[in-house]
Amino acid sequence: DQQVKQNSPSLSVQEGRISILNCDYTNSMFDYFLWYKKYPAEGPTFLISISSIKDKNEDGRFTVFLNKSAKHLSLHIVPSQPGDSAVYFCAANTNAGKSTFGDGTTLTVKP
Amino acid sequence: GAGVSQSPSNKVTEKGKDVELRCDPISGHTALYWYRQRLGQGLEFLIYFQGNSAPDKSGLPSDRFSAERTGESVSTLTIQRTQQEDSAVYLCASSLVTGLNQPQHFGDGTRLSIL
Numbered sequence: 666d667q668q669v670k671q672n673s674p675s676l677s678v679q680e681g682r683i684s685i686l687n688c689d690y691t692n693s694m695f696d697y698f699l700w701y702k703k704y705p706a707e708g709p710t711f712l713i714s715i716s717s718i719k720d721k722n723e724d725g726r727f728t729v730f731l732n733k734s735a736k737h738l739s740l741h742i743v744p745s746q747p748g749d750s751a752v753y754f755c756a757a758n759t760n761a762g763k764s765t766f767g768d769g770t771t772l773t774v775k776p
Numbered sequence: 777g778a779g780v781s782q783s784p785s786n787k788v789t790e791k792g793k794d795v796e797l798r799c800d801p802i803s804g805h806t807a808l809y810w811y812r813q814r815l816g817q818g819l820e821f822l823i824y825f826q827g828n829s830a831p832d833k834s835g836l837p838s839d840r841f842s843a844e845r846t847g848e849s850v851s852t853l854t855i856q857r858t859q860q861e862d863s864a865v866y867l868c869a870s871s872l873v874t875g876l877n878q879p880q881h882f883g884d885g886t887r888l889s890i891l
Contacts, residue, residue: 768818
């Protein structure tokens with residue numbers, strides 16, 4: 666059973682608009698959540714994270730929201746830029762540090 | 777560079793052969809992880825090391841897969857008697873320590889194709 670789910674395989678938005686990527690999890694032992702960005706033929710790179718004791722973390726154009734009761738988090742990118750086009754992975758950590766990844770959402774930002 | 781380095785970047789081999797994939801983590805990173813990504817799918821955890829020990833091998837798909845790490849540095853993932861379903865990108869990542877809030881730094885992966 667998949668513990669971290671990204672139900673939208675792809676998302677397309679216009680440059681300058683907001684991109685919202687969603688992630689759901691089932692394991693209540695997850696205490697830390699991370700988003701990674703991946704370009705083709707490269708490894709994922711860390712983007713932003715949030716602890717389960719918070720409900721929001723912001724870093725420039727990127728904001729992650731956590732709704733712990735719903736076991737749901739989302740990544741907001743505003744304004745979206747063409748260079749943001751990539752695959753975005755949601756990951757959840759237990760206190761052992763092991764990460765469980767979702768299947769990714771491919772974001773396309775159109776100029 | 778100072779990032780995670782993986783070699784080879786691409787490997788094509790015949791079914792039944794053994795392959796060895798190498799990962800050089802960021803210097804000083806004590807935690808090292810191996811993942812597999814099949815085409816169109818997410819990252820599948822294989823194994824992680826804390827130092828030279830592997831506390832969690834739960835993701836290794838079969839006994840054909842093994843991994844070791846020496847000197848708290850380089851790691852090798854070995855696949856014996858390769859099968860076509862082993863075709864995937866194998867990603868290695870490292871982090872300073874294992875821990876709840878440690879982001880992982882990934883290499884660019886080894887693309888393995890089994891003919």
